[in-house]
Amino acid sequence: MPVAIAKPKKTVPRTNDPTHMKKRILDAAESLFQTNGYHATSMHDVMDAARVSGGALHHHFATKKDLGLAVIHDRVAVSVRETWIDPVRDSSSLATGVRNILNSIADGIDRRGSVSGCPLNNLAVELASADADFRKAVQSVFAEWQAALSERIKRTRAGTRMKANDALTAARFLIFAYSGAMNLAKTEQTGDSLRQASHTLFQWIRENDFVG
Amino acid sequence: MPVAIAKPKKTVPRTNDPTHMKKRILDAAESLFQTNGYHATSMHDVMDAARVSGGALHHHFATKKDLGLAVIHDRVAVSVRETWIDPVRDSSSLATGVRNILNSIADGIDRRGSVSGCPLNNLAVELASADADFRKAVQSVFAEWQAALSERIKRTRAGTRMKANDALTAARFLIFAYSGAMNLAKTEQTGDSLRQASHTLFQWIRENDFVG
């Protein structure tokens, strides 16, 4: 039996930084969930990617489901706000606003060379129909999204004289087209479909007199 | 120690029926993949649902991936043909054809009370970006779908005098809207979004003079 080997002195002391650690975990989880999917990524994958111990991971997120819900609330929702809600609200015209959003996403895709898809759609399709909590979380993001678009549409020429329900339908149609285009972009690994959607939606917005 | 119990005589002899057995496996796999997702369903789930032994399952589909690819080729592809390609090809007018397809899907959803989503999109979103073989399989179905829609558009009034590429773009736009509407229908568990898409697309088709 070998003699006990002296344990080396700990050189670097640990520093507790729960905020930063939580951010690292969410960063890793968000990235892995989007590129590989929720069920296809294990907790150990998250631990490795975030370089976090199992204890720390479990301390901040008790279960995998908690982590998934946190990703939706803290990452996917803000992603939708940054890429869609804020730009379209501040755009000088709805048509150019939507076109710029879609084209810039397409450019990002082609620049990066790969498509992981729409963050919201990815988790929605995989988790929405299976689990009620996930569905509620996803649904609230969709609701915020379509409400913002609807508000913007109401500020257009045709929007001022249309019923609130019709504005919502138009808003949802924009989401339909974008989501579907993103799905195809993901399977084709190209931004082409987003540019096509941009072009067609631009004309659709003009034809419907959504000016301004 | 109890005495050996005489093994009861096998009463019902086994009958080899590989075609029927393969069908049962594909039935179960298709259903489970659509309702719960590919990664969320295990091989044992398929065995239980199809009431098939592990040996039989492995005999017909060596790996889970093989089973998934078979579901795409033999089930999802024909599902797209039955619900989209054939009806739109035989429709007297593009506008009513598309409207009928979307509305009948919406009716089916509300009658059934639950939405598992578009079969193709479900597997596309979950598997396309992760695995090259899955992506190719999904992509070929999309290609067949948009080609059929493009051919139908070319037979409309505006279609006869437009470039082939524009017809394809219009065809893809229909797919975009449908896919996105189905995604939202899945998270909202309602057919409403499909009816909205039906209404908006109907007008869009008319505005673009896709008559006939």
Add this chain to the structure above:
DNA sequence: TTGAAAACAGACCGGGCGTCCGGTTTTAAT
């Protein structure tokens, strides 16, 4: 200074996963 809670580490567990294997039965060609 002290005590307790929060933050983190890492080994560990039962279970379920996908897959494979030896053996048996059925089928069909010879």
Add this chain to the structure above:
DNA sequence: ATTAAAACCGGACGCCCGGTCTGTTTTCAA
């Protein structure tokens, strides 16, 4: 009748999953 392949059975195998547990370190309030 013989034989080989195909079809099917049922369980074992090894791995890894999500989650738990014990213990240590850090932080901060009292």
